[in-house]
Amino acid sequence: MEINTNAANVRTQLENLVRLQDLDMEMLQRRNQIKTLEADIQQAENGVAEQRQALEQHNKEMEKLLKDRREAERTVKERQEQVSKLQGQKFDVKTNEAYNTIESEIKTKKQEIGMLEERVLEMMMSEDELKKIVAGSQVAVKIGEGKIQSDQAKIRENMAGFEVEIQKLQAEWQEAAKVVQAEYLDRYIRLREAKGGMAIARIENDVCMGCRLSIRPQASIELRKYRTLLFCDNCARILYVEA
Numbered sequence: 001m002e003i004n005t006n007a008a009n010v011r012t013q014l015e016n017l018v019r020l021q022d023l024d025m026e027m028l029q030r031r032n033q034i035k036t037l038e039a040d041i042q043q044a045e046n047g048v049a050e051q052r053q054a055l056e057q058h059n060k061e062m063e064k065l066l067k068d069r070r071e072a073e074r075t076v077k078e079r080q081e082q083v084s085k086l087q088g089q090k091f092d093v094k095t096n097e098a099y100n101t102i103e104s105e106i107k108t109k110k111q112e113i114g115m116l117e118e119r120v121l122e123m124m125m126s127e128d129e130l131k132k133i134v135a136g137s138q139v140a141v142k143i144g145e146g147k148i149q150s151d152q153a154k155i156r157e158n159m160a161g162f163e164v165e166i167q168k169l170q171a172e173w174q175e176a177a178k179v180v181q182a183e184y185l186d187r188y189i190r191l192r193e194a195k196g197g198m199a200i201a202r203i204e205n206d207v208c209m210g211c212r213l214s215i216r217p218q219a220s221i222e223l224r225k226y227r228t229l230l231f232c233d234n235c236a237r238i239l240y241v242e243a
């Protein structure tokens, strides 16, 4: 009679330990799903941050281009003024030599003006190209930001759902834990930390499914009598047999 009571007790303990492990696995799964969703959010945010950076870069390029063009335009104006001044001086000189020097100077300055004007045209074309790129960049940032807002609301809702499920599972875990003796519960928790969440292992054909090593053939027979808890000699996990 006493043995029967004890057997029933050991069996209940073991069944509840298995239940604890199932609940722990389920909670772990939810936590991993939350982590995946967090990573999704982070990835989307990184994507938009990159787009913002690209936009900033394009704006800087545009600023530089405009500055360079204004500079070139200023130089053109300066050279043109110098040319008019030289044109005036040309008729005041007394010698042919001085006249030729001024003519050659005018020629050089006109060449410079020609090159600068070409450069200004090139820069204006680059500006047009860059304007399109900046506009595209602005649209990409706006779309990215909008998508993040709508996606994140949904993702956060899913995350909250998983949190609620975890709380429910945690409550079930506490209930099941009440049935387990303190020393077994301690052992279970320590093994769970040490064995990557798997503190309890099933026996299949005299093999511990936790470490995949053979156990004493007697172990499964003893286990079915439910006299006491058994542990794997190799990995120390709590052993059980399918009922």
Ligand SMILES: [Zn+2]
Pocket (backbone or CB within 6 Å): 201, 208, 209, 210, 211, 212, 213, 232, 233, 234, 235, 236, 237
């Ligand atoms: Zn083992």
